[in-house]
Structures are given as structure tokens and as C-alpha cells.
Amino acid sequence: xxxxxxxxxxxxxxxxxxxxxxxxxxxxxxxxxxxxxxxxxxxxxxxxxxxxxxxxxxxxxxxxxxxxxxxxxxxxxxxxxxxxxxxxxxxxxxxxxxxxxxxxxxxxxxxxxxxxxxxxxxxxxxxxxxxxxxxxxxxxxxxxxxxxxxxxxxxxxxxxxxxxxxxxxxxxxxxxxxxxxxxxxxxxxxxxxxxxxxxxxxxxxxxxxxxxxxxxxxxxxxxxxxxxxxxxxxxxxxxxxxxxxxxxxxxxxxxxxxxxxxxxxxxxxxxxxxxxxxxxxxxxxxxxxxxxxxxxxxxxxxxxxxxxxxxxxxxxxxxxxxxxxxxxxxxxxxxxxxxxxxxxxxxxxxxxxxxxxxxxxxxxxxxxxxxxxxxxxxxxxxxxxxxxxxxxxxxxxxxxxxxxxxxxxxxxxxx
Amino acid sequence: xxxxxxxxxxxxxxxxxxxxxxxxxxxxxxxxxxxxxxxxxxxxxxxxxxxxxxxxxxxxxxxxxxxxxxxxxxxxxxxxxxxxxxxxxxxxxxxxxxxxxxxxxxxxxxxxxxxxxxxxxxxxxxxxxxxxxxxxxxxxxxxxxxxxxxxxxxxxxxxxxxxxxxxxxxxxxxxxxxxxxxxxxxxxxxxxxxxxxxxxxxxxxxxxxxxxxxxxxxxxxxxxxxxxxxxxxxxxxxxx
Numbered sequence: 001x002x003x004x005x006x007x008x009x010x011x012x013x014x015x016x017x018x019x020x021x022x023x024x025x026x027x028x029x030x031x032x033x034x035x036x037x038x039x040x041x042x043x044x045x046x047x048x049x050x051x052x053x054x055x056x057x058x059x060x061x062x063x064x065x066x067x068x069x070x071x072x073x074x075x076x077x078x079x080x081x082x083x084x085x086x087x088x089x090x091x092x093x094x095x096x097x098x099x100x101x102x103x104x105x106x107x108x109x110x111x112x113x114x115x116x117x118x119x120x121x122x123x124x125x126x127x128x129x130x131x132x133x134x135x136x137x138x139x140x141x142x143x144x145x146x147x148x149x150x151x152x153x154x155x156x157x158x159x160x161x162x163x164x165x166x167x168x169x170x171x172x173x174x175x176x177x178x179x180x181x182x183x184x185x186x187x188x189x190x191x192x193x194x195x196x197x198x199x200x201x202x203x204x205x206x207x208x209x210x211x212x213x214x215x216x217x218x219x220x221x222x223x224x225x226x227x228x229x230x231x232x233x234x235x236x237x238x239x240x241x242x243x244x245x246x247x248x249x250x251x252x253x254x255x256x257x258x259x260x261x262x263x264x265x266x267x268x269x270x271x272x273x274x275x276x277x278x279x280x281x282x283x284x285x286x287x288x289x290x291x292x293x294x295x296x297x298x299x300x301x302x303x304x305x306x307x308x309x310x311x312x313x314x315x316x317x318x319x320x321x322x323x324x325x326x327x328x329x330x331x332x333x334x335x336x337x338x339x340x341x342x343x344x345x346x347x348x349x350x351x352x353x354x355x356x357x358x359x360x361x362x363x364x365x366x367x368x369x370x371x372x373x374x375x376x377x378x379x380x381x382x383x384x385x386x387x388x389x390x391x392x393x394x395x396x397x398x399x400x401x402x403x404x405x406x407x408x409x410x411x412x413x414x415x
Numbered sequence: 416x417x418x419x420x421x422x423x424x425x426x427x428x429x430x431x432x433x434x435x436x437x438x439x440x441x442x443x444x445x446x447x448x449x450x451x452x453x454x455x456x457x458x459x460x461x462x463x464x465x466x467x468x469x470x471x472x473x474x475x476x477x478x479x480x481x482x483x484x485x486x487x488x489x490x491x492x493x494x495x496x497x498x499x500x501x502x503x504x505x506x507x508x509x510x511x512x513x514x515x516x517x518x519x520x521x522x523x524x525x526x527x528x529x530x531x532x533x534x535x536x537x538x539x540x541x542x543x544x545x546x547x548x549x550x551x552x553x554x555x556x557x558x559x560x561x562x563x564x565x566x567x568x569x570x571x572x573x574x575x576x577x578x579x580x581x582x583x584x585x586x587x588x589x590x591x592x593x594x595x596x597x598x599x600x601x602x603x604x605x606x607x608x609x610x611x612x613x614x615x616x617x618x619x620x621x622x623x624x625x626x627x628x629x630x631x632x633x634x635x636x637x638x639x640x641x642x643x644x645x646x647x648x649x650x651x652x653x654x655x
Binding site: 004005006014315319320321322323408 | 464467469470489490493494496497498502508509510511512521522524525526530569573
């Protein structure tokens, strides 16, 4: 293939000559590329949106909560209620050394938090200082609950984002302010901006976190706790510890260790696995749909090139008669096919990138948004452009071989 | 001898074998103005296709300028056609979406001549044929005679050894036919171009210097026509 300006002029001419045909054929390719890139970018953004929900949450966390027994055990009927106690914390720590953190929580839902004229619904969470290892707070002002708060049973609290915005509409650092939650006044010591949607015992947004002994005494909880949060050491799979934890707790609280429904056991590992599977499935679907659409477009191009070659039999015959070699003709047809595919595909890439950045600015434009990247990477675009040129060649192969088969004698025959 | 055919045979095999050329022996010298005459089905078009390297023959030998033309690859055949032979067709066979000058340039494009050079040459040839003003026009904006002259310019631009014309006046009226034949005669006389015209019109054949009659795949009479008296319908006109 020689590089002559006329080569390109000729390609442009023959594509422009059948404007609507080229346009319609190109649209198939355009739409395919657009779909693939847009879905890829959208899928990636969606994945990030979802993982933002889990932000700040340790991936190897298991939460244990008591439930009703469903099997009789040692003379006791099924349907019995039981409670976790403080002793379970120490017991699990000692008997399962793989656990890095075992921390209890008591909570009280539906309290009213008041600051002056502003009120908002809040959930009290009583925690130890090491709870921050399970659900990492995103401290905006002040600090989190510490060991001293717990030891001295200080009436202090860390408030969630929604509580903060409702009680302190004018903003600013609220630390030191006394707010009333339920019957008691607490001093605000910190604001937690963690907006992840995966939270234990209610959203971190609406939580007022206080030292555990304080909540325990104010709400008369005695020795019982609502749930136990456990974190494995790094590299430890929580699912492998699940049975041991179940056995230890069952023996202590007198129910059948095989009674799986007696304890509510939430393993974040499983949730992450589910999400991973979901997105693997989703991206498979995206590729299937995207590539399928591109393929349909390419077949369209191939088809229309077939028609073009048929229409131009005489012209190709004339060219052959006056000295075009078969490879000249091959080059011409394939170049036309590539040009059509590339032109349409480039528009598809540009359009997808534009629409993705629009989508990104809409999603990220929300006031409380955590930035999400919808845009496809530069290399994805480059690879798809390369893919398109290869597909263009493939689309041109069948029509080009038909064009090459045209004998110059055909030009002599009167139509 | 510029062109030499020795016992050339050609059989088409479309279901039923059809022996079209049954041993053609023909020599044409450089600078001759020859017409090949015959009824339809006589094999004259097949002969022209073989002379023009557009088609293969089965047995025999065909030489152009001493070079044996047999069993060529498509690429070689294309190259020989491009450099040695200029074609003029009955239906002009200009490319409709190219202007006159672009059509004339096309053979040079396939020779790999640079853009400005081939444009310059094409303009020269158009001017020679009195079509310089029509260079930018498309074939459908031109008359039949003009189109045929563009086609002649295209055939001449590579400076070929042989000019092959297949019924060059078939789509033209008698006046234009006359003009085209005069033009070919002039090219032959003044520039020494070897011209072979295939026709079934005796008037057209009468314009040439030598008439080869072909009948049923065999060369019949070869008439010396330098006096231009072959046509029984008078000397100086083409009957339509």
C-alpha cells in the first residue's frame, strides 16, 4: 500500500458518496463501541459506589448476636432466648488467639438528641475504644472514644454526620458542647464523618457513640451485651473460625453447638465475596453485550462492503484493466472498511467518554458525594481503537476477496 | 514484429466446451493501424482480450515485442497491461465519480507516479485531445465523443506500445464516430502508435490500413486497405 494523498481522497469519496448508507452502517459500530465503553465505565463507577458503602469497614470482621434456639438441648426446649455477656469477650479472646479484636457493643435505638432548638433521632451505641478497629471512624472534629473515657465512665459522645448537621446547622467545631440524648447530657468530643452504609447496629450517620459502661448503666443493661464484634488477625479467614466461636458460645450459654440459628453470625467476608461475584457477573455481562453489539456492527460493515463491491464490479474491472494489481484492490477495500469502522468507532469512544464524564460530574456533584471515577482509562480507549482497526480488517476480508476475484474482462462486458 | 500470435487456441468451458479460437496466427508490426472484423460470436472479442492480456489462452504462443506472454501472475499481467497496452472501450468505461483529469491520471497512479507529475501529464494529454477546458468535469457532464476522447487520453498516458480499441464507436453517432476514427488515424500517422480496432462496422474498418477478417475462430482474409476502399458504401463515411 503506497501512501498517496489520492488514496485517502478516494476512500473519503467512496464513503461520502453513499452518505446515508455509510452513516447507518457506521452507527452499528458507533453504538457497539459506545455501549462497551459506557457500560465498562458505568460498571466501574457502580463498583466504586458500592465499595464506598463498605468504606472504613475491616474486611475480616464477624459480628455475633444472640437469637432464639431452634433445637432442644440438655433438657431445655427450643425457642429459648439467651444473651451474650461480658465474659464472652474475654473467653473468645483467650480461646481463639487468631482473633485480634473482640469488642462488645450495647445500643439503644430511637433516642432523641437535642441541642437547643434542634432535635434529631439518634441511636446510642456504647463501645470500647478498640471498636475503632472494627469500624474505622472518619474523624472530622475532635477525637474518638479512648481508654480513659471508658475507664472513668465519662459522659462524652462522638456524633455521626447526620446528627452533627441536624444539631449544628451552622457548622463549626461542636467539641465541648453539651447535647442531650435521651435523659442524659453528654459532652461532644468528636464528629465521625464515616458515611459507609454498612454499619453495625444502625448507620454510623445517625449514631451517638458513648463509652460502653456509660450506656450500660444509664440503660440498665446489667451484664448483657447486644453484640460482639470480632476481627481476625491479618491473613485469618473469619469463616474458618466461625464454628469454633459457635461452639465456645454454645457451651457457655447452654445450647446445641450444631444449632446454627441460635446465633446470628454476620461475616463481612461473605458480603464482600457476594459483591465480588456480583461484579464479576456484571462485567461478564458488560463484555458480552458490548462485544456482541460491536460484532453485530462489524458484520453490518462487512455486509455493506459486500454490496459496495458488487455495485462497483465495473469500476474494479476498469481499474484492473488499466493496471491495478489485485493487492491494490485488496488494499483499497480493506482501507475503506477500516476507515468506516475507525471513524464510527472513534465517535463512539468520544461520545462514551463525554457521557461518562457527564455522569461523573452529576454523581460527584452531589454535596455529600465521595468521589467516584466513572471514566474509562486512557489505555482502555487505546486498546478499543486498536481492536476496532483489527475488526475493520476482518470486516473487509470477505468483500476484498470478492473484489479480487473480479476479472478485468468484466469491465469489457456491456452492462 | 510487435505482436506475434502462433497457433493460439482458446476453449471456454461453461458446462459445455466452446472452442472459440481455433489456432490463430497473426503478426502485427509496430506502427500499424489494424482492424479486426467479424460477426458476433466469431471470437474477435476473445482475441482482443488475449492480445490485451485480459484473458489467458490454452495452447500456442503470444509474443509482445519478443516477450512471451504466458502463465503470468495477476500482478505481472496487471503491470504489463499498465505499461504496454492502452484500452479504449465501447462504453468508454470512465469512472463516473472521478473528473476527466482524474480518470486520465489513474494508470499513472497505479504506476506510482507522484501526484503533481501525473496531474501535469494528464493535463498535457487532455490538451492534446482538446479537452483542457473539460478537465474538471465528470463523465456524465460530457458528450459521448468527449468521453471517448478522455478514454483515449487515459489509454495514451502511459505511452503504451499498443492501443486496443474494442468497438470504439459502438456508442457514438456517425459524425462523432468519424471524428474518433480520424483522431485514431492521426495518432497512428503522426505519433506512430500501433492501434488495433475490433469492430463489426465496415465503415470503421475502412478507416484502418489493414483489415483482419475473423470467422468462426479462424483468421480469414487479411486485406490491405491503405487505399481505404474496403467499404462497399463509399469511402469517406461511416454508415450507422
